[in-house]
Amino acid sequence: MSLLDRFLPVALLLGSNVFMTFAWYGHLRYKSAPLLTVILASWGIAFFEYTLQVPANRLGSAVYSAPQLKGMQEVITLLVFAGFSAWYLGQPLKWNHWAGFALIVAAAWLIFLD
Known part of the structure; x- marks a missing residue:
């Protein structure tokens, strides 16, 4: 396996998670916008998330197992x-958020053990 085979899925998951995070949480800055508007905008953003996420998992499945891809995606999601x-939201994480996220990272690490 080449470095490209190993890291392209990671890069695609990173990009897809940026879109996903905006789709899921970006509207929180616009609480006065009508709910239907933010739903439709989120769906539009999610299209671009899927155009990166699906190839990431398809290409990544040649190198990683499905549980490994999911664990990797969760860690990337937390970092993004x-x-x-x-x-963007002006809400930095507190110690307990970091501690909870660290437990998720530890769980993802376990997935990669043989």
Whole structure:
């Protein structure tokens, strides 16, 4: 397996998670926007998330198992969300959030053990 085979799925998952995080949480800055508007906007953003996520899992399945891909995706999601929460939402994570996320990272690490 080449480095590209190993890291392209990770890069695609990273990109898809940026779109996913905006689709799921970006509307929280616009609480006065009508709910239907933010639902439709989120679906539009989610389209781009899927255009990266599906190839990430398809290509990644040649290198990683499905549980490994899911564990990797969860860790990437947490990292993207941590930055997004602080930067975009102005809600930096507290110690207990980091501690909870660390437990999830530990669980994902276990998935990669033989």
